[in-house]
Amino acid sequence: NEVLVDIGAKSEGIINSREVENMDDDTRERLAVGKQISVYVVSSEDQHGNIVLSYEQAAAEAGWTYAKDLLDSQETYDSQILGYNKGGLLTKIENVRAFIPASQLGGPPSSGTSTDDYLSQFVGQTLETKVIEVDRSRNRLILSARAAAKRLREKQKKKLLITLNEGDVVQGKVVNLERFGAFVDIGGLQGLVHLSEISWKRISHPADEVSIGETLDVYVLSIDHDKQRVALSMKRLSQDPWNTIEDVYQTGQLVEVTITKLERYGAFARLNDNVGLEGLIHVSELSEDRIQKPSDIIQKGDVVTSRIIRIDPEQRQLGLSIKQVSSGKFLELDLAQADNNETLTANDDNEE
Structure with a gap:
Protein backbone atom coordinates (compact mmCIF):
# COMPACT_ATOMS: atom_id res chain seq x y z
CA ASN A 1 0.00 0.00 0.00
CA ALA A 60 -1.36 21.36 3.42
CA GLU A 61 1.77 23.49 3.00
CA ALA A 62 0.49 24.63 -0.38
CA GLY A 63 -2.86 25.35 1.24
CA TRP A 64 -1.30 27.51 3.96
CA THR A 65 0.69 29.40 1.32
CA TYR A 66 -2.45 29.91 -0.75
CA ALA A 67 -4.39 31.05 2.33
CA LYS A 68 -1.69 33.62 3.13
CA ASP A 69 -1.81 34.85 -0.48
CA LEU A 70 -5.59 35.24 -0.16
CA LEU A 71 -5.16 37.20 3.08
CA ASP A 72 -2.60 39.52 1.50
CA SER A 73 -4.56 40.06 -1.72
CA GLN A 74 -7.95 40.40 0.05
CA GLU A 75 -9.47 38.26 -2.69
CA THR A 76 -12.46 36.05 -1.91
CA TYR A 77 -12.65 32.24 -1.93
CA ASP A 78 -15.58 29.91 -2.62
CA SER A 79 -15.76 27.66 0.44
CA GLN A 80 -17.68 24.40 0.42
CA ILE A 81 -19.25 23.89 3.84
CA LEU A 82 -18.34 20.44 5.16
CA GLY A 83 -19.94 20.58 8.61
CA TYR A 84 -20.53 22.72 11.67
CA ASN A 85 -20.09 22.90 15.43
CA LYS A 86 -21.68 25.12 18.06
CA GLY A 87 -19.38 28.00 17.11
CA GLY A 88 -19.67 28.07 13.35
CA LEU A 89 -19.02 26.29 10.05
CA LEU A 90 -16.26 23.88 9.03
CA THR A 91 -14.59 24.06 5.63
CA LYS A 92 -11.20 23.74 3.90
CA ILE A 93 -8.88 25.78 1.75
CA GLU A 94 -7.05 23.28 -0.40
CA ASN A 95 -6.12 20.65 2.21
CA VAL A 96 -6.18 22.96 5.25
CA ARG A 97 -9.07 22.91 7.68
CA ALA A 98 -10.68 26.31 8.11
CA PHE A 99 -13.39 27.77 10.33
CA ILE A 100 -16.12 30.35 9.71
CA PRO A 101 -17.38 31.70 13.08
CA ALA A 102 -21.15 32.14 13.32
CA SER A 103 -20.52 35.84 13.95
CA GLN A 104 -18.91 36.06 10.49
CA LEU A 105 -21.96 34.80 8.62
CA GLY A 106 -24.48 37.06 6.92
CA GLY A 107 -26.73 37.60 9.92
CA PRO A 108 -28.22 36.11 13.09
CA PRO A 109 -30.76 33.27 13.03
CA SER A 110 -34.34 34.35 12.46
CA SER A 111 -36.62 34.46 15.46
CA GLY A 112 -37.52 30.97 16.66
CA THR A 113 -34.66 29.26 14.77
CA SER A 114 -32.15 27.34 16.89
CA THR A 115 -28.42 27.75 16.36
CA ASP A 116 -28.17 24.12 15.21
CA ASP A 117 -30.92 24.57 12.62
CA TYR A 118 -29.38 27.84 11.45
CA LEU A 119 -25.88 26.42 10.97
CA SER A 120 -26.92 23.04 9.56
CA GLN A 121 -28.69 24.67 6.61
CA PHE A 122 -25.30 25.77 5.22
CA VAL A 123 -23.80 22.25 5.06
CA GLY A 124 -23.24 21.27 1.43
CA GLN A 125 -23.53 24.85 0.23
CA THR A 126 -20.76 26.99 -1.22
CA LEU A 127 -20.22 30.37 0.44
CA GLU A 128 -18.11 33.21 -0.84
CA THR A 129 -15.63 33.92 1.96
CA LYS A 130 -12.63 36.05 2.75
CA VAL A 131 -9.55 35.00 4.77
CA ILE A 132 -9.30 37.18 7.89
CA GLU A 133 -6.69 35.28 9.95
CA VAL A 134 -3.81 32.91 9.15
CA ASP A 135 -1.80 31.55 12.10
CA ARG A 136 0.29 28.57 10.98
CA SER A 137 1.87 28.06 14.41
CA ARG A 138 -1.55 27.60 16.02
CA ASN A 139 -3.00 25.76 13.03
CA ARG A 140 -5.62 28.51 12.85
CA LEU A 141 -7.30 29.57 9.60
CA ILE A 142 -10.35 31.83 9.99
CA LEU A 143 -12.69 32.89 7.17
CA SER A 144 -15.55 35.37 6.98
CA ALA A 145 -18.62 35.41 4.76
CA ARG A 146 -19.57 38.83 6.13
CA ALA A 147 -16.26 40.36 5.03
CA ALA A 148 -16.62 38.78 1.58
CA ALA A 149 -20.10 40.27 1.21
CA LYS A 150 -18.73 43.67 2.22
CA ARG A 151 -15.96 43.42 -0.38
CA LEU A 152 -18.51 42.44 -3.03
CA ARG A 153 -20.62 45.50 -2.16
CA GLU A 154 -17.55 47.71 -2.42
CA LYS A 155 -16.77 46.30 -5.88
CA GLN A 156 -20.37 46.79 -6.99
CA LYS A 157 -20.31 50.32 -5.60
CA LYS A 158 -17.16 51.26 -7.52
CA LYS A 159 -18.54 49.75 -10.73
CA LEU A 160 -21.87 51.50 -10.29
CA LEU A 161 -20.24 54.89 -9.71
CA ILE A 162 -18.43 54.46 -13.04
CA THR A 163 -21.47 53.40 -15.08
CA LEU A 164 -24.20 55.47 -13.39
CA ASN A 165 -25.22 58.78 -14.98
CA GLU A 166 -27.35 61.69 -13.88
CA GLY A 167 -30.79 61.29 -15.41
CA ASP A 168 -30.73 57.49 -15.28
CA VAL A 169 -33.78 55.64 -13.98
CA VAL A 170 -32.83 52.61 -11.88
CA GLN A 171 -34.60 50.13 -9.66
CA GLY A 172 -33.80 50.02 -5.96
CA LYS A 173 -34.93 48.74 -2.60
CA VAL A 174 -35.78 50.94 0.39
CA VAL A 175 -33.38 49.94 3.19
CA ASN A 176 -33.81 52.72 5.75
CA LEU A 177 -36.09 55.64 6.56
CA GLU A 178 -34.99 58.79 8.36
CA ARG A 179 -36.86 61.97 9.12
CA PHE A 180 -35.03 63.74 6.28
CA GLY A 181 -35.47 61.07 3.59
CA ALA A 182 -35.34 57.46 2.41
CA PHE A 183 -32.18 55.45 1.70
CA VAL A 184 -32.48 53.22 -1.37
CA ASP A 185 -30.04 50.44 -2.33
CA ILE A 186 -29.58 50.57 -6.10
CA GLY A 187 -27.26 47.56 -6.37
CA GLY A 188 -24.36 47.89 -3.94
CA LEU A 189 -24.74 51.62 -3.49
CA GLN A 190 -27.18 53.42 -1.21
CA GLY A 191 -28.62 56.66 -2.49
CA LEU A 192 -30.75 59.20 -0.65
CA VAL A 193 -34.21 60.29 -1.72
CA HIS A 194 -34.58 63.53 0.23
CA LEU A 195 -37.95 64.19 1.82
CA SER A 196 -38.59 66.96 -0.71
CA GLU A 197 -37.94 64.54 -3.62
CA ILE A 198 -40.34 61.80 -2.55
CA SER A 199 -43.60 63.37 -3.71
CA TRP A 200 -44.92 66.53 -5.31
CA LYS A 201 -47.30 66.84 -2.39
CA ARG A 202 -46.23 67.93 1.07
CA ILE A 203 -45.38 65.02 3.39
CA SER A 204 -44.05 65.07 6.95
CA HIS A 205 -42.11 61.77 6.91
CA PRO A 206 -40.92 59.31 4.23
CA ALA A 207 -43.07 56.61 5.85
CA ASP A 208 -46.10 58.51 4.54
CA GLU A 209 -45.22 57.27 1.04
CA VAL A 210 -42.74 54.36 1.22
CA SER A 211 -41.82 51.47 3.50
CA ILE A 212 -38.62 49.52 4.24
CA GLY A 213 -38.22 46.58 1.88
CA GLU A 214 -40.27 48.19 -0.90
CA THR A 215 -38.87 47.94 -4.44
CA LEU A 216 -39.29 51.02 -6.62
CA ASP A 217 -37.88 53.00 -9.53
CA VAL A 218 -35.85 56.12 -8.78
CA TYR A 219 -34.39 58.95 -10.85
CA VAL A 220 -30.68 59.81 -10.45
CA LEU A 221 -30.51 63.51 -9.58
CA SER A 222 -26.80 63.94 -8.91
CA ILE A 223 -23.60 61.97 -8.29
CA ASP A 224 -20.74 63.06 -6.02
CA HIS A 225 -17.85 60.80 -7.04
CA ASP A 226 -15.46 62.19 -4.41
CA LYS A 227 -17.82 61.48 -1.52
CA GLN A 228 -19.40 58.47 -3.28
CA ARG A 229 -22.88 59.83 -2.73
CA VAL A 230 -25.90 59.68 -5.00
CA ALA A 231 -29.00 61.85 -4.75
CA LEU A 232 -32.19 60.22 -5.98
CA SER A 233 -35.74 61.30 -6.67
CA MET A 234 -39.08 59.59 -6.83
CA LYS A 235 -41.24 62.55 -7.78
CA ARG A 236 -39.23 63.35 -10.93
CA LEU A 237 -40.67 60.19 -12.48
CA SER A 238 -44.08 61.84 -12.60
CA GLN A 239 -45.11 65.11 -14.17
CA ASP A 240 -44.77 68.26 -12.11
CA PRO A 241 -48.40 69.36 -11.57
CA TRP A 242 -47.33 73.01 -11.57
CA ASN A 243 -46.34 72.72 -15.24
CA THR A 244 -49.94 72.09 -16.29
CA ILE A 245 -51.87 73.88 -13.56
CA GLU A 246 -53.16 76.62 -15.87
CA ASP A 247 -54.42 73.99 -18.32
CA VAL A 248 -56.50 72.37 -15.60
CA TYR A 249 -57.59 75.21 -13.32
CA GLN A 250 -58.57 78.85 -13.64
CA THR A 251 -58.94 81.77 -11.29
CA GLY A 252 -62.40 81.79 -9.71
CA GLN A 253 -62.91 78.02 -9.99
CA LEU A 254 -64.41 76.15 -7.03
CA VAL A 255 -62.35 73.19 -5.75
CA GLU A 256 -62.60 70.73 -2.90
CA VAL A 257 -59.56 70.80 -0.63
CA THR A 258 -58.22 69.12 2.49
CA ILE A 259 -56.57 71.25 5.17
CA THR A 260 -52.99 69.98 5.62
CA LYS A 261 -51.36 72.53 7.91
CA LEU A 262 -52.29 75.53 10.05
CA GLU A 263 -50.06 78.56 10.48
CA ARG A 264 -50.59 81.88 12.23
CA TYR A 265 -51.11 83.60 8.89
CA GLY A 266 -53.43 81.03 7.31
CA ALA A 267 -54.14 77.41 6.36
CA PHE A 268 -52.46 75.24 3.74
CA ALA A 269 -54.82 73.05 1.74
CA ARG A 270 -54.30 70.24 -0.78
CA LEU A 271 -56.51 69.98 -3.86
CA ASN A 272 -58.39 66.70 -3.56
CA ASP A 273 -58.41 66.02 -7.30
CA ASN A 274 -54.67 66.75 -7.65
CA VAL A 275 -52.70 65.73 -4.57
CA GLY A 276 -49.51 67.32 -5.91
CA LEU A 277 -50.96 70.82 -5.66
CA GLU A 278 -51.22 72.71 -2.41
CA GLY A 279 -52.39 76.25 -1.87
CA LEU A 280 -52.69 78.80 0.92
CA ILE A 281 -55.92 80.13 2.37
CA HIS A 282 -54.75 83.37 3.97
CA VAL A 283 -56.30 84.13 7.35
CA SER A 284 -58.11 87.07 5.74
CA GLU A 285 -59.74 84.63 3.25
CA LEU A 286 -61.02 82.14 5.83
CA SER A 287 -64.14 83.99 6.91
CA GLU A 288 -66.20 87.15 6.53
CA ASP A 289 -65.85 87.56 10.28
CA ARG A 290 -62.66 88.73 11.94
CA ILE A 291 -60.79 85.80 13.51
CA GLN A 292 -57.69 85.65 15.72
CA LYS A 293 -56.22 82.45 14.32
CA PRO A 294 -57.17 79.84 11.68
CA SER A 295 -57.89 77.15 14.28
CA ASP A 296 -60.83 79.23 15.49
CA ILE A 297 -62.86 78.01 12.51
CA ILE A 298 -60.93 75.22 10.78
CA GLN A 299 -58.79 72.19 11.69
CA LYS A 300 -56.17 70.03 10.00
CA GLY A 301 -57.88 67.26 8.03
CA ASP A 302 -61.07 69.24 7.36
CA VAL A 303 -62.44 68.89 3.82
CA VAL A 304 -63.91 72.15 2.55
CA THR A 305 -64.91 73.89 -0.67
CA SER A 306 -62.71 76.83 -1.60
CA ARG A 307 -62.27 79.18 -4.52
CA ILE A 308 -59.07 79.68 -6.49
CA ILE A 309 -58.24 83.39 -6.34
CA ARG A 310 -54.64 83.35 -7.64
CA ILE A 311 -52.46 81.04 -9.75
CA ASP A 312 -48.70 81.67 -10.04
CA PRO A 313 -46.94 78.66 -11.67
CA GLU A 314 -43.56 80.41 -11.73
CA GLN A 315 -43.56 80.98 -7.97
CA ARG A 316 -45.45 77.71 -7.42
CA GLN A 317 -48.11 79.54 -5.46
CA LEU A 318 -51.84 78.96 -5.36
CA GLY A 319 -54.15 81.35 -3.52
CA LEU A 320 -57.40 79.95 -2.15
CA SER A 321 -60.39 81.46 -0.38
CA ILE A 322 -63.27 80.11 1.68
CA LYS A 323 -64.67 83.58 2.22
CA GLN A 324 -65.26 84.09 -1.51
CA VAL A 325 -66.98 80.75 -2.16
CA SER A 326 -70.36 82.54 -2.17
CA SER A 327 -69.13 85.65 -3.96
CA GLY A 328 -71.48 86.82 -6.72
CA LYS A 329 -68.70 88.08 -8.97
CA PHE A 330 -67.94 84.48 -10.01
CA LEU A 331 -71.58 83.60 -10.72
CA GLU A 332 -71.12 82.94 -14.44
CA LEU A 333 -68.09 80.71 -13.81
CA ASP A 334 -69.98 78.82 -11.11
CA LEU A 335 -72.92 78.23 -13.45
CA ALA A 336 -70.61 77.00 -16.20
CA GLN A 337 -68.84 74.69 -13.78
CA ALA A 338 -72.19 73.37 -12.53
CA ASP A 339 -73.35 72.71 -16.12
CA ASN A 340 -70.11 70.87 -16.84
CA ASN A 341 -70.51 68.72 -13.73
CA GLU A 342 -74.11 67.87 -14.72
CA THR A 343 -72.93 66.87 -18.20
CA LEU A 344 -70.26 64.63 -16.75
CA THR A 345 -72.79 63.05 -14.39
CA ALA A 346 -75.25 62.44 -17.24
CA ASN A 347 -72.53 60.82 -19.34
CA ASP A 348 -71.59 58.56 -16.45
CA ASP A 349 -75.25 57.54 -16.05
CA ASN A 350 -75.55 56.76 -19.77
CA GLU A 351 -72.42 54.60 -19.68
CA GLU A 352 -73.91 52.61 -16.81
Whole structure:
Protein backbone atom coordinates (compact mmCIF):
# COMPACT_ATOMS: atom_id res chain seq x y z
CA ASN A 1 0.00 0.00 0.00
CA GLU A 2 3.01 2.30 -0.05
CA VAL A 3 3.54 4.70 -2.95
CA LEU A 4 7.00 4.95 -4.53
CA VAL A 5 7.90 8.41 -5.85
CA ASP A 6 10.84 9.41 -8.05
CA ILE A 7 12.10 12.71 -6.61
CA GLY A 8 14.98 13.16 -9.07
CA ALA A 9 18.75 12.90 -8.74
CA LYS A 10 18.33 9.13 -9.05
CA SER A 11 16.51 9.16 -5.70
CA GLU A 12 13.21 7.66 -4.66
CA GLY A 13 11.04 8.14 -1.61
CA ILE A 14 7.91 6.56 -0.24
CA ILE A 15 4.52 7.74 0.93
CA ASN A 16 3.85 5.32 3.77
CA SER A 17 0.93 2.93 3.87
CA ARG A 18 -0.79 4.61 6.81
CA GLU A 19 -1.17 7.89 4.91
CA VAL A 20 -2.36 6.08 1.79
CA GLU A 21 -4.94 4.06 3.72
CA ASN A 22 -6.36 7.26 5.26
CA MET A 23 -6.79 8.95 1.88
CA ASP A 24 -10.20 9.24 0.28
CA ASP A 25 -10.78 7.72 -3.16
CA ASP A 26 -10.39 11.02 -5.01
CA THR A 27 -6.98 11.63 -3.45
CA ARG A 28 -5.78 8.10 -4.20
CA GLU A 29 -6.73 8.52 -7.85
CA ARG A 30 -4.30 11.44 -8.08
CA LEU A 31 -1.44 9.06 -7.24
CA ALA A 32 -1.52 7.23 -10.58
CA VAL A 33 1.69 5.79 -12.04
CA GLY A 34 3.48 8.35 -14.18
CA LYS A 35 1.64 11.35 -12.73
CA GLN A 36 3.62 14.30 -11.35
CA ILE A 37 2.72 15.31 -7.79
CA SER A 38 4.07 17.61 -5.08
CA VAL A 39 5.40 15.93 -1.93
CA TYR A 40 6.82 17.07 1.39
CA VAL A 41 10.03 15.46 2.72
CA VAL A 42 9.17 14.20 6.21
CA SER A 43 12.45 12.39 6.82
CA SER A 44 15.61 11.92 4.81
CA GLU A 45 15.89 8.35 6.02
CA ASP A 46 13.72 5.96 8.02
CA GLN A 47 14.79 2.77 9.74
CA HIS A 48 14.82 1.00 6.41
CA GLY A 49 16.87 3.70 4.71
CA ASN A 50 13.93 5.16 2.76
CA ILE A 51 13.24 8.84 2.20
CA VAL A 52 9.82 9.41 3.80
CA LEU A 53 7.44 11.65 1.84
CA SER A 54 3.95 13.00 2.45
CA TYR A 55 1.46 13.99 -0.23
CA GLU A 56 -1.10 15.41 2.21
CA GLN A 57 1.45 17.49 4.09
CA ALA A 58 2.66 18.97 0.81
CA ALA A 59 -0.95 19.81 -0.03
CA ALA A 60 -1.36 21.36 3.42
CA GLU A 61 1.77 23.49 3.00
CA ALA A 62 0.49 24.63 -0.38
CA GLY A 63 -2.86 25.35 1.24
CA TRP A 64 -1.30 27.51 3.96
CA THR A 65 0.69 29.40 1.32
CA TYR A 66 -2.45 29.91 -0.75
CA ALA A 67 -4.39 31.05 2.33
CA LYS A 68 -1.69 33.62 3.13
CA ASP A 69 -1.81 34.85 -0.48
CA LEU A 70 -5.59 35.24 -0.16
CA LEU A 71 -5.16 37.20 3.08
CA ASP A 72 -2.60 39.52 1.50
CA SER A 73 -4.56 40.06 -1.72
CA GLN A 74 -7.95 40.40 0.05
CA GLU A 75 -9.47 38.26 -2.69
CA THR A 76 -12.46 36.05 -1.91
CA TYR A 77 -12.65 32.24 -1.93
CA ASP A 78 -15.58 29.91 -2.62
CA SER A 79 -15.76 27.66 0.44
CA GLN A 80 -17.68 24.40 0.42
CA ILE A 81 -19.25 23.89 3.84
CA LEU A 82 -18.34 20.44 5.16
CA GLY A 83 -19.94 20.58 8.61
CA TYR A 84 -20.53 22.72 11.67
CA ASN A 85 -20.09 22.90 15.43
CA LYS A 86 -21.68 25.12 18.06
CA GLY A 87 -19.38 28.00 17.11
CA GLY A 88 -19.67 28.07 13.35
CA LEU A 89 -19.02 26.29 10.05
CA LEU A 90 -16.26 23.88 9.03
CA THR A 91 -14.59 24.06 5.63
CA LYS A 92 -11.20 23.74 3.90
CA ILE A 93 -8.88 25.78 1.75
CA GLU A 94 -7.05 23.28 -0.40
CA ASN A 95 -6.12 20.65 2.21
CA VAL A 96 -6.18 22.96 5.25
CA ARG A 97 -9.07 22.91 7.68
CA ALA A 98 -10.68 26.31 8.11
CA PHE A 99 -13.39 27.77 10.33
CA ILE A 100 -16.12 30.35 9.71
CA PRO A 101 -17.38 31.70 13.08
CA ALA A 102 -21.15 32.14 13.32
CA SER A 103 -20.52 35.84 13.95
CA GLN A 104 -18.91 36.06 10.49
CA LEU A 105 -21.96 34.80 8.62
CA GLY A 106 -24.48 37.06 6.92
CA GLY A 107 -26.73 37.60 9.92
CA PRO A 108 -28.22 36.11 13.09
CA PRO A 109 -30.76 33.27 13.03
CA SER A 110 -34.34 34.35 12.46
CA SER A 111 -36.62 34.46 15.46
CA GLY A 112 -37.52 30.97 16.66
CA THR A 113 -34.66 29.26 14.77
CA SER A 114 -32.15 27.34 16.89
CA THR A 115 -28.42 27.75 16.36
CA ASP A 116 -28.17 24.12 15.21
CA ASP A 117 -30.92 24.57 12.62
CA TYR A 118 -29.38 27.84 11.45
CA LEU A 119 -25.88 26.42 10.97
CA SER A 120 -26.92 23.04 9.56
CA GLN A 121 -28.69 24.67 6.61
CA PHE A 122 -25.30 25.77 5.22
CA VAL A 123 -23.80 22.25 5.06
CA GLY A 124 -23.24 21.27 1.43
CA GLN A 125 -23.53 24.85 0.23
CA THR A 126 -20.76 26.99 -1.22
CA LEU A 127 -20.22 30.37 0.44
CA GLU A 128 -18.11 33.21 -0.84
CA THR A 129 -15.63 33.92 1.96
CA LYS A 130 -12.63 36.05 2.75
CA VAL A 131 -9.55 35.00 4.77
CA ILE A 132 -9.30 37.18 7.89
CA GLU A 133 -6.69 35.28 9.95
CA VAL A 134 -3.81 32.91 9.15
CA ASP A 135 -1.80 31.55 12.10
CA ARG A 136 0.29 28.57 10.98
CA SER A 137 1.87 28.06 14.41
CA ARG A 138 -1.55 27.60 16.02
CA ASN A 139 -3.00 25.76 13.03
CA ARG A 140 -5.62 28.51 12.85
CA LEU A 141 -7.30 29.57 9.60
CA ILE A 142 -10.35 31.83 9.99
CA LEU A 143 -12.69 32.89 7.17
CA SER A 144 -15.55 35.37 6.98
CA ALA A 145 -18.62 35.41 4.76
CA ARG A 146 -19.57 38.83 6.13
CA ALA A 147 -16.26 40.36 5.03
CA ALA A 148 -16.62 38.78 1.58
CA ALA A 149 -20.10 40.27 1.21
CA LYS A 150 -18.73 43.67 2.22
CA ARG A 151 -15.96 43.42 -0.38
CA LEU A 152 -18.51 42.44 -3.03
CA ARG A 153 -20.62 45.50 -2.16
CA GLU A 154 -17.55 47.71 -2.42
CA LYS A 155 -16.77 46.30 -5.88
CA GLN A 156 -20.37 46.79 -6.99
CA LYS A 157 -20.31 50.32 -5.60
CA LYS A 158 -17.16 51.26 -7.52
CA LYS A 159 -18.54 49.75 -10.73
CA LEU A 160 -21.87 51.50 -10.29
CA LEU A 161 -20.24 54.89 -9.71
CA ILE A 162 -18.43 54.46 -13.04
CA THR A 163 -21.47 53.40 -15.08
CA LEU A 164 -24.20 55.47 -13.39
CA ASN A 165 -25.22 58.78 -14.98
CA GLU A 166 -27.35 61.69 -13.88
CA GLY A 167 -30.79 61.29 -15.41
CA ASP A 168 -30.73 57.49 -15.28
CA VAL A 169 -33.78 55.64 -13.98
CA VAL A 170 -32.83 52.61 -11.88
CA GLN A 171 -34.60 50.13 -9.66
CA GLY A 172 -33.80 50.02 -5.96
CA LYS A 173 -34.93 48.74 -2.60
CA VAL A 174 -35.78 50.94 0.39
CA VAL A 175 -33.38 49.94 3.19
CA ASN A 176 -33.81 52.72 5.75
CA LEU A 177 -36.09 55.64 6.56
CA GLU A 178 -34.99 58.79 8.36
CA ARG A 179 -36.86 61.97 9.12
CA PHE A 180 -35.03 63.74 6.28
CA GLY A 181 -35.47 61.07 3.59
CA ALA A 182 -35.34 57.46 2.41
CA PHE A 183 -32.18 55.45 1.70
CA VAL A 184 -32.48 53.22 -1.37
CA ASP A 185 -30.04 50.44 -2.33
CA ILE A 186 -29.58 50.57 -6.10
CA GLY A 187 -27.26 47.56 -6.37
CA GLY A 188 -24.36 47.89 -3.94
CA LEU A 189 -24.74 51.62 -3.49
CA GLN A 190 -27.18 53.42 -1.21
CA GLY A 191 -28.62 56.66 -2.49
CA LEU A 192 -30.75 59.20 -0.65
CA VAL A 193 -34.21 60.29 -1.72
CA HIS A 194 -34.58 63.53 0.23
CA LEU A 195 -37.95 64.19 1.82
CA SER A 196 -38.59 66.96 -0.71
CA GLU A 197 -37.94 64.54 -3.62
CA ILE A 198 -40.34 61.80 -2.55
CA SER A 199 -43.60 63.37 -3.71
CA TRP A 200 -44.92 66.53 -5.31
CA LYS A 201 -47.30 66.84 -2.39
CA ARG A 202 -46.23 67.93 1.07
CA ILE A 203 -45.38 65.02 3.39
CA SER A 204 -44.05 65.07 6.95
CA HIS A 205 -42.11 61.77 6.91
CA PRO A 206 -40.92 59.31 4.23
CA ALA A 207 -43.07 56.61 5.85
CA ASP A 208 -46.10 58.51 4.54
CA GLU A 209 -45.22 57.27 1.04
CA VAL A 210 -42.74 54.36 1.22
CA SER A 211 -41.82 51.47 3.50
CA ILE A 212 -38.62 49.52 4.24
CA GLY A 213 -38.22 46.58 1.88
CA GLU A 214 -40.27 48.19 -0.90
CA THR A 215 -38.87 47.94 -4.44
CA LEU A 216 -39.29 51.02 -6.62
CA ASP A 217 -37.88 53.00 -9.53
CA VAL A 218 -35.85 56.12 -8.78
CA TYR A 219 -34.39 58.95 -10.85
CA VAL A 220 -30.68 59.81 -10.45
CA LEU A 221 -30.51 63.51 -9.58
CA SER A 222 -26.80 63.94 -8.91
CA ILE A 223 -23.60 61.97 -8.29
CA ASP A 224 -20.74 63.06 -6.02
CA HIS A 225 -17.85 60.80 -7.04
CA ASP A 226 -15.46 62.19 -4.41
CA LYS A 227 -17.82 61.48 -1.52
CA GLN A 228 -19.40 58.47 -3.28
CA ARG A 229 -22.88 59.83 -2.73
CA VAL A 230 -25.90 59.68 -5.00
CA ALA A 231 -29.00 61.85 -4.75
CA LEU A 232 -32.19 60.22 -5.98
CA SER A 233 -35.74 61.30 -6.67
CA MET A 234 -39.08 59.59 -6.83
CA LYS A 235 -41.24 62.55 -7.78
CA ARG A 236 -39.23 63.35 -10.93
CA LEU A 237 -40.67 60.19 -12.48
CA SER A 238 -44.08 61.84 -12.60
CA GLN A 239 -45.11 65.11 -14.17
CA ASP A 240 -44.77 68.26 -12.11
CA PRO A 241 -48.40 69.36 -11.57
CA TRP A 242 -47.33 73.01 -11.57
CA ASN A 243 -46.34 72.72 -15.24
CA THR A 244 -49.94 72.09 -16.29
CA ILE A 245 -51.87 73.88 -13.56
CA GLU A 246 -53.16 76.62 -15.87
CA ASP A 247 -54.42 73.99 -18.32
CA VAL A 248 -56.50 72.37 -15.60
CA TYR A 249 -57.59 75.21 -13.32
CA GLN A 250 -58.57 78.85 -13.64
CA THR A 251 -58.94 81.77 -11.29
CA GLY A 252 -62.40 81.79 -9.71
CA GLN A 253 -62.91 78.02 -9.99
CA LEU A 254 -64.41 76.15 -7.03
CA VAL A 255 -62.35 73.19 -5.75
CA GLU A 256 -62.60 70.73 -2.90
CA VAL A 257 -59.56 70.80 -0.63
CA THR A 258 -58.22 69.12 2.49
CA ILE A 259 -56.57 71.25 5.17
CA THR A 260 -52.99 69.98 5.62
CA LYS A 261 -51.36 72.53 7.91
CA LEU A 262 -52.29 75.53 10.05
CA GLU A 263 -50.06 78.56 10.48
CA ARG A 264 -50.59 81.88 12.23
CA TYR A 265 -51.11 83.60 8.89
CA GLY A 266 -53.43 81.03 7.31
CA ALA A 267 -54.14 77.41 6.36
CA PHE A 268 -52.46 75.24 3.74
CA ALA A 269 -54.82 73.05 1.74
CA ARG A 270 -54.30 70.24 -0.78
CA LEU A 271 -56.51 69.98 -3.86
CA ASN A 272 -58.39 66.70 -3.56
CA ASP A 273 -58.41 66.02 -7.30
CA ASN A 274 -54.67 66.75 -7.65
CA VAL A 275 -52.70 65.73 -4.57
CA GLY A 276 -49.51 67.32 -5.91
CA LEU A 277 -50.96 70.82 -5.66
CA GLU A 278 -51.22 72.71 -2.41
CA GLY A 279 -52.39 76.25 -1.87
CA LEU A 280 -52.69 78.80 0.92
CA ILE A 281 -55.92 80.13 2.37
CA HIS A 282 -54.75 83.37 3.97
CA VAL A 283 -56.30 84.13 7.35
CA SER A 284 -58.11 87.07 5.74
CA GLU A 285 -59.74 84.63 3.25
CA LEU A 286 -61.02 82.14 5.83
CA SER A 287 -64.14 83.99 6.91
CA GLU A 288 -66.20 87.15 6.53
CA ASP A 289 -65.85 87.56 10.28
CA ARG A 290 -62.66 88.73 11.94
CA ILE A 291 -60.79 85.80 13.51
CA GLN A 292 -57.69 85.65 15.72
CA LYS A 293 -56.22 82.45 14.32
CA PRO A 294 -57.17 79.84 11.68
CA SER A 295 -57.89 77.15 14.28
CA ASP A 296 -60.83 79.23 15.49
CA ILE A 297 -62.86 78.01 12.51
CA ILE A 298 -60.93 75.22 10.78
CA GLN A 299 -58.79 72.19 11.69
CA LYS A 300 -56.17 70.03 10.00
CA GLY A 301 -57.88 67.26 8.03
CA ASP A 302 -61.07 69.24 7.36
CA VAL A 303 -62.44 68.89 3.82
CA VAL A 304 -63.91 72.15 2.55
CA THR A 305 -64.91 73.89 -0.67
CA SER A 306 -62.71 76.83 -1.60
CA ARG A 307 -62.27 79.18 -4.52
CA ILE A 308 -59.07 79.68 -6.49
CA ILE A 309 -58.24 83.39 -6.34
CA ARG A 310 -54.64 83.35 -7.64
CA ILE A 311 -52.46 81.04 -9.75
CA ASP A 312 -48.70 81.67 -10.04
CA PRO A 313 -46.94 78.66 -11.67
CA GLU A 314 -43.56 80.41 -11.73
CA GLN A 315 -43.56 80.98 -7.97
CA ARG A 316 -45.45 77.71 -7.42
CA GLN A 317 -48.11 79.54 -5.46
CA LEU A 318 -51.84 78.96 -5.36
CA GLY A 319 -54.15 81.35 -3.52
CA LEU A 320 -57.40 79.95 -2.15
CA SER A 321 -60.39 81.46 -0.38
CA ILE A 322 -63.27 80.11 1.68
CA LYS A 323 -64.67 83.58 2.22
CA GLN A 324 -65.26 84.09 -1.51
CA VAL A 325 -66.98 80.75 -2.16
CA SER A 326 -70.36 82.54 -2.17
CA SER A 327 -69.13 85.65 -3.96
CA GLY A 328 -71.48 86.82 -6.72
CA LYS A 329 -68.70 88.08 -8.97
CA PHE A 330 -67.94 84.48 -10.01
CA LEU A 331 -71.58 83.60 -10.72
CA GLU A 332 -71.12 82.94 -14.44
CA LEU A 333 -68.09 80.71 -13.81
CA ASP A 334 -69.98 78.82 -11.11
CA LEU A 335 -72.92 78.23 -13.45
CA ALA A 336 -70.61 77.00 -16.20
CA GLN A 337 -68.84 74.69 -13.78
CA ALA A 338 -72.19 73.37 -12.53
CA ASP A 339 -73.35 72.71 -16.12
CA ASN A 340 -70.11 70.87 -16.84
CA ASN A 341 -70.51 68.72 -13.73
CA GLU A 342 -74.11 67.87 -14.72
CA THR A 343 -72.93 66.87 -18.20
CA LEU A 344 -70.26 64.63 -16.75
CA THR A 345 -72.79 63.05 -14.39
CA ALA A 346 -75.25 62.44 -17.24
CA ASN A 347 -72.53 60.82 -19.34
CA ASP A 348 -71.59 58.56 -16.45
CA ASP A 349 -75.25 57.54 -16.05
CA ASN A 350 -75.55 56.76 -19.77
CA GLU A 351 -72.42 54.60 -19.68
CA GLU A 352 -73.91 52.61 -16.81
